[in-house]
Amino acid sequence: AKEILLTMKQPGFLEEVNAKAAYFRNLLEENFEQLENVVEIRGEGFLIGLELDSVAEPVVTELRNQGLLILTAGPNILRILPPLTVSYAEIDQAISILKSVLEKQLIGSE
Numbered sequence: 001a002k003e004i005l006l007t008m009k010q011p012g013f014l015e016e017v018n019a020k021a022a023y024f025r026n027l028l029e030e031n032f033e034q035l036e037n038v039v040e041i042r043g044e045g046f047l048i049g050l051e052l053d054s055v056a057e058p059v060v061t062e063l064r065n066q067g068l069l070i071l072t073a074g075p076n077i078l079r080i081l082p083p084l085t086v087s088y089a090e091i092d093q094a095i096s097i098l099k100s101v102l103e104k105q106l107i108g109s110e
Contacts, residue, residue, distance in 0.1 A: 031099050051076060056074075
């Protein structure tokens, strides 16, 4: 716990977290607002929810199979909560995996 507090007190740490959260949110909006199976993107900072038009559990299972750990927050909501130390490259990778899985799900439901 002490190490976490020391890390969080480092100059610029929280500003960097806010910048990464904004970057993540912008990528989510750019890539997922137009997808038919995404109803809404909501949340604050790194606590993000993607409301889907269907049950989220099969999406979570496929994301896990692709190496991305995302949970649910209700039957049709993906809960995205990356660590505060996530890198920009990891954010990009998460968006890529998430987009691939959601697009595959959309194609499979047609």
